Amino acid sequence: MQGQNQQQAYDRGITIFSPDGRLYQVEYAREAVKRGTASVGVRTADGVVLAADRHARSPLLERDSIEKIHKADDHVGIASAGHVADARKLIDLARRQAQVEQLRYGQQIGVESLTKEVTDYIQEYTQTGGARPFGVALLLGGIEDGEPRLFETDPSGTPYEWQAVAIGGDREEIQSFLEEEYTEEMDLESGIELALEALGSVSDEGLDASGVDIATVDVESEQFTSLTEDDVAERVDEFGLEGEDDE
Amino acid sequence: MSEFTEDPYAPELGSFEDLPQNPQAGNDEDTVNKTGTTTVGIAVEDGVVIATDMRASLGGRFVSNKNVQKVEQIHPTGALTLVGSVGGAQSFIRTLRSEVDLYEARRGEDISIDALATLAGNFARGGPFMAIHPILGGVDDEGSHVYSIDPAGGVMKDDYTVTGSGMQLAYGVLEGSYEEGLSMDEASTLAARAVYAATERDTGSGNGVYLALVTDEGVDITGYDDFDDVL
Numbered sequence: 001m002q003g004q005n006q007q008q009a010y011d012r013g014i015t016i017f018s019p020d021g022r023l024y025q026v027e028y029a030r031e032a033v034k035r036g037t038a039s040v041g042v043r044t045a046d047g048v049v050l051a052a053d054r055h056a057r058s059p060l061l062e063r064d065s066i067e068k069i070h071k072a073d074d075h076v077g078i079a080s081a082g083h084v085a086d087a088r089k090l091i092d093l094a095r096r097q098a099q100v101e102q103l104r105y106g107q108q109i110g111v112e113s114l115t116k117e118v119t120d121y122i123q124e125y126t127q128t129g130g131a132r133p134f135g136v137a138l139l140l141g142g143i144e145d146g147e148p149r150l151f152e153t154d155p156s157g158t159p160y161e162w163q164a165v166a167i168g169g170d171r172e173e174i175q176s177f178l179e180e181e182y183t184e185e186m187d188l189e190s191g192i193e194l195a196l197e198a199l200g201s202v203s204d205e206g207l208d209a210s211g212v213d214i215a216t217v218d219v220e221s222e223q224f225t226s227l228t229e230d231d232v233a234e235r236v237d238e239f240g241l242e243g244e245d246d247e
Numbered sequence: 248m249s250e251f252t253e254d255p256y257a258p259e260l261g262s263f264e265d266l267p268q269n270p271q272a273g274n275d276e277d278t279v280n281k282t283g284t285t286t287v288g289i290a291v292e293d294g295v296v297i298a299t300d301m302r303a304s305l306g307g308r309f310v311s312n313k314n315v316q317k318v319e320q321i322h323p324t325g326a327l328t329l330v331g332s333v334g335g336a337q338s339f340i341r342t343l344r345s346e347v348d349l350y351e352a353r354r355g356e357d358i359s360i361d362a363l364a365t366l367a368g369n370f371a372r373g374g375p376f377m378a379i380h381p382i383l384g385g386v387d388d389e390g391s392h393v394y395s396i397d398p399a400g401g402v403m404k405d406d407y408t409v410t411g412s413g414m415q416l417a418y419g420v421l422e423g424s425y426e427e428g429l430s431m432d433e434a435s436t437l438a439a440r441a442v443y444a445a446t447e448r449d450t451g452s453g454n455g456v457y458l459a460l461v462t463d464e465g466v467d468i469t470g471y472d473d474f475d476d477v478l
Contacts, residue, residue, distance in 0.1 A: 116353075
């Protein structure tokens with residue numbers, strides 16, 4: 001930390017504020033999130049939709065090994081953007097905290113409580129010496145007291161609640177698209193359509209069904225449900241979102 | 248970095264295990280205050296009635312206090328009885344109160360009575376042997392609930408329940424007179440009658456009755472030296 005160039009010291013250690021009150025390492029971690037492919041969350045009247053771009057960089061890569069959407073508990077799903085390895089650590093925390101709630105109180109954890117468990121943990125990595133912040137953002141979607149809830153976590157450890165939100169690469173563009181197209185009255189199927197369109201809105205080649213992961217948690221079943229590739233392909237086709245050149 | 252996952256069986260603040268442990272504590276019949284006790288809980292449509300006697304004793308042979316309030320509010324709409332070791336029961340109540348307050352402060356809503364019963368069961372089981380057998384009664388969105396929490400952490404829900412040294416006597420009254428659909432007033436009289444029967448024949452119970460009326464409005468606790476005021 002006592003480098004020859006004193007002026008740079010505050011962007012080396014995360015526990016140091018810059019003179020204008022910024023934490024550079026946390027901001028760099030946000031850049032790491034932008035380097036990841038996008039994930040989208042949409043809250044509708046009858047459930048939450050999580051969708052993630054998981055296109056493979058090589059045709060030889062097994063698609064299923066790209067993890068973007070995870071089940072945290074029966075009633076909560078988590079989508080990530082940014083460092084996958086960092087995401088896995090936080091998702092394991094979320095899964096364990098969901099079970100702690102069952103052991104401690106004998107009840108399902110609320111989506112808001114679960115989000116705050118995760119963000120409180122992320123925050124410690126912005127203040128503890130010798131550590132680096134998490135280079136990942138998460139979307140937690142689920143049902144709490146019969147109501148759909150959708151939250152975002154960022155590398156600073158701040159929780160946000162959204163109606164519809166994008167994280168990762170092209171976030172601003174996708175968010176603008178969501179702001180244009182989102183309506184509160186949407187049903188789950190329209191939510192899936194909006195999420196797919198939002199991911200497709202930043203792609204010139206259209207959507208490839210095998211490169212998109214979708215999961216829902218609906219109010220009726222309160223269960224995390226992952227759509228199969230065929231289900232996704234059917235909808236990509238139905239909504240006319242597929243690429244025109246190779247299909 | 249903090250622990251990755253908290254121990255679900257331990258209190259979040261303070262620790263039962265870290266308390267200085269006197270090897271004699273809990274076993275010394277002559278110096279540790281026991282409640283003896285008869286505590287009765289009845290859940291009805293409009294709320295919960297809890298009745299407790301007012302005697303503390305030493306070694307089962309000496310009345311060490313004749314004016315003990317053995318039911319305490321631990322939740323905006325919930326109360327717990329003190330049964331067994333007075334020290335163990337008071338510590339248990341302090342811990343549960345802080346957990347209830349912390350839960351509400353963090354989440355903006357009160358813990359349900361069912362979740363509170365599970366938590367209390369975990370504490371009874373996970374900590375040292377506290378020699379207590381309380382009743383938890385409360386009202387939440389799901390309705391009125393009465394639980395008994397035994398010293399090994401067993402949590403049992405019922406329409407009415409009794410714990411303490413006078414329990415057989417009180418149950419005798421309840422089994423003869425309990426019926427479904429009681430009003431709060433009828434349940435209060437019945438609970439007081441059950442405690443009265445126990446105070447007449449159980450040496451660990453006596454000296455009057457405390458009544459706690461728990462509704463969705465809150466908890467109202469009143470003591471009566473004379474059973475004639477409530478029977």
